[in-house]
Amino acid sequence: MARAQLSNPKKPLAADAPVCEASLVHLDNVRQVQPEVLETNQAQRMAEFFSALSDPHRLKLLSALAQQELCVCDLAAAVKMGESAVSHQLRVLRSHRLVKYRRQGRNVYYSVADDHVASLYREVSEHLNE
Amino acid sequence: MARAQLSNPKKPLAADAPVCEASLVHLDNVRQVQPEVLETNQAQRMAEFFSALSDPHRLKLLSALAQQELCVCDLAAAVKMGESAVSHQLRVLRSHRLVKYRRQGRNVYYSVADDHVASLYREVSEHLNE
DNA sequence: TTCCTACTTGCACATCTGTTCAGAGGGTGA
DNA sequence: TCACCCTCTGAACAGATGTGCAAGTAGGAA
Structure with missing residues (x-):
């Protein structure tokens, strides 16, 4: 950080x-x-x-979670990372309240925390596509 | 980076x-x-x-430049950094088109490049102040 | 209980980042 | 031309970051 x-x-x-x-x-x-x-x-x-937000893997995780709630192993598969690495990165996102999570049985489901992320995403895309 | x-x-x-x-x-x-x-x-x-944008010094530099165009040594004084460090950081901001610059005599004057930065700033402030 | 699965955490390592220092432009004025 | 000032750049260093491994935790099933 x-x-x-x-x-x-x-x-x-x-x-x-x-x-x-x-x-x-x-x-x-x-x-x-x-x-x-x-x-x-x-x-x-x-x-x-x-x-x-300055890590491509974390951005990928967020973009996946923006689609739908996912558990850690699904995330790992979706962004092609190790589960440990995903867990480490999710902790970073969690600590900045960019994602929230809930436990269901053995799985922990993550999702994006609020709408600011989406707005940010749009702003930056705009800037980068100029 | x-x-x-x-x-x-x-x-x-x-x-x-x-x-x-x-x-x-x-x-x-x-x-x-x-x-x-x-x-x-x-x-x-x-x-x-x-x-x-993930460095407090660079954010300070941007907030200073958001007020008005400044040369490197003024910036260094305003944010209390060494001039060399400022120059290094300006290069980062420059390479991401967050600031622009013009040479006038011996001085190089920097200013913010566009409005996206301001929007971003607002978004993030909002998120952080929740 | 024990085993299995899903996830987290601590550690070590390689890599990256920001700083200072020293020196090199580049421009101005004598 | 030279001296000087402002800025930039490269090297080296300390400190931070992201990863995999291995161990640990938590919940469910047998």
Whole structure:
């Protein structure tokens, strides 16, 4: 998942330190933009979310689950992965609430958690197909 | 970026091989879902795109650029990163067409490339704030 | 109970990622 | 031309990720 390397100890850069060695030129820009920069916590959460979607196998799993509820071994067969790998990846999706699951007898059935995934999917497809 | 480990040589799994050792139970499901599973190439592309957004620093950079066009050293100051690191990350964003840039004198000014990013941002915020 | 099946988890390993450092462009102005 | 500034790039490193294996858990059947 996304790394927890948010605090960069090097280059502390006081709030009004000069930028680019000699440039007072752009200091205004920096001051203007800085308060609008995504907060570290939120950036971290968002990065972790995107990170959950940043693996082709997980995307395949989601696309399969978007069709219908499936148990782990069916998923493994559908996307041609080992069951262990599927289980590992489902845990990632689960932890980001991208899928939900229910146990029925010996099987665990997974399905997509909500509609945001579908919207995201559409957005990205659009971007990629330009 | 996302790994290029899409072809898994283990567990080849012929199209109509039995699933879950003994289960003819779910074979129908697998057959039904399999053709709808995201194609490997597209899954790969999509994963790489999400991967570009899966780093908190890159998200911060984008949020800064969403405010206004900025040169590299201003960006570095705004998100408190080293300039080299910023340059490396901008390359990632650039290669996924999330930002565009123009050279003006000694500076290179970056800005967000299109509106999809904003939409994505909204979608994800919504999901995360539930 | 015991066995079997479906799934999960811990570990080790190979691979990938993001950072810093050092140095190389590329452009400006003297 | 040169010196300087801004930016980019390659190498090396630490840390993270995904996989298979092997062991473990949970539910159902005998």
